[in-house]
Amino acid sequence: MLNAERIQAAISLDPLDRIPVMPIMSAFAMRHGGITQGEAWRDPEKAFAAMLETYRDLDPCDMLTRTNMTWPMLGGKFNNAPIRNKIPGKDLPEDALNQIDERELFSRADYDKIAALGWNRFWEEHYPNISGRTMTSLATKQNYLLDLYVKQAKICQDQGIPVLLGSTVDSVLMAFSLCRTMTQFTMDLFEVPDKVKAAMDACCEDLIQNALDTIAVTKIPLAWIVLERGSAAIYRLAIFEKFEWPYLQRYVDAFISNGIIPWLHLDTDWGGNLPYFKQLPRGKCVLDLDGTTSIFRAKEILKDHMCISGDVPAGLLTLGTKQEVEDYCKQLITEVGRGGGFFLTTGCECPVDAQFENVKVMVESVTKFRP
DSSP states (O other): OOHHHHHHHHHHTOOOSSOOEEOOOSHHHHHHTTOOHHHHHHOHHHHHHHHHHHHHHTTTOOOBSOSSSSOOOOTTOOSSOOOEEEOBTTTBOTTSOOEEEOOOSSOGGGHHHHHHHHHHHHHHHHHHHHHSOOHHHHHHHHHHHHHHHHHHHHHHHHTTOOBOOSEEEEOHHHHHHHHHOHHHHHHHHHHSHHHHHHHHHHHHHHHHHHHHHHHHHHOOOEEEEEEOTTSTTTSOHHHHHHHTHHHHHHHHHHHHHTTOEEEEEEOSOOGGGGGGGGGSOTTSOEEEEOSSSOHHHHHHHHTTTOEEEEEEOHHHHHHSOHHHHHHHHHHIIIIITTTSOEEEEESSSOOTTOOHHHHHHHHHHHHHOOO
C-alpha cells in the first residue's frame, strides 16, 4: 500500500498491509537535523530541511506531522487561543524549547462582549490592545507562514510524503481556558457559568470556520483538534457534558460533512470520557492519546468504532532501552492493532532528547510485528 492509502485504511477501520507509524515531532527533528531550536524558529526553511532529513532517517515512517515549527493559520484569524510563546534565541536560550507564557488575555467582564461579537470580531477589537500589534501586521506574518507551509507540503506530497496537519483548532473549552488561565477559567465555570456558556455558543462557529478556511488553503483534509483541559482528570463529567462535549460534536459534524478528518488530540487522562466517543460517527475520526489515558482500555471501549493513535511514552524513548521500546511497540501492535484501526505514534510530542536509536526501533517495529 502507498503511505496515504495505509493511513486512510487505518482511519476507516479497513484492512491494511501493516500498521502505519508516525512520530509526532518538531523539536526532536531539529536536534537530529543539527540545528538549534532558535534557528528552527527563525528560519522555517532550515526547519523544513531538518524535518525531511529526520523523516528519511526514520524509514519506514509513513508521514510528517507538519513541515516546520509553525501551525497553519489563516491571516488575521485565530484557530487557537492567541497565547504568548517564549521563543528560543529571543526570549529563551538559543537551544531551549519554546514555552507558553500563560496569562489572562481577557477578563471575566469580557464574556458579555464575546457573546455579542463572537470569536473573530472580539479579537479584531481586543488583540491590538493586548499585543501592541495591528491585525494587518499579524495577518501579513500569518499569511507568509501559511504560504510557506503550503509550498513545503506540496514538496512533500510530490515526494510521496503525506503531511498530517491541514489545520489545528482548539476546542472551545481549551481556547477559553488558555485565554483566561486554568485557575480563572475554573472559577468562571462555577461562578458565572451562564456567561461562559453564552460566550462559547457565540464562538464555536467562528472557530470551526477558521479551521475550514485554513484547510481550503492547505488542501490537507485533516483538522487537529486540541483537547486537554476538558478531561475527566480535570473536571467532573457534568462540566464536560455542558462545556466540552456539545461543541466537540459540532466540530466533528462540521468537519466530516466537509470531507475533513477530525484528529482528536487528547492530552491528560480521558479514561472517564471514553464511552462518549462511541457517539461520534464510526470510522471517521482518530483518537490520539498521549500515554496518560490507558490506550488498552480505549481499545476495549472503541474497538470496531474509531481509529486509535498512540502512545509510545516520552520517558521510554528518552530513558528506555531499545529492547524495552520494541517490547512496548509489539504490545501496541498486537493488542491495540488487532482488528485494525490503529496508528502507531509517540505519546504527544517526541521529546527533544529522545535517543534516535529508540525512535528508529519504534518506527521499524511495524515491519517486524503484525496484529
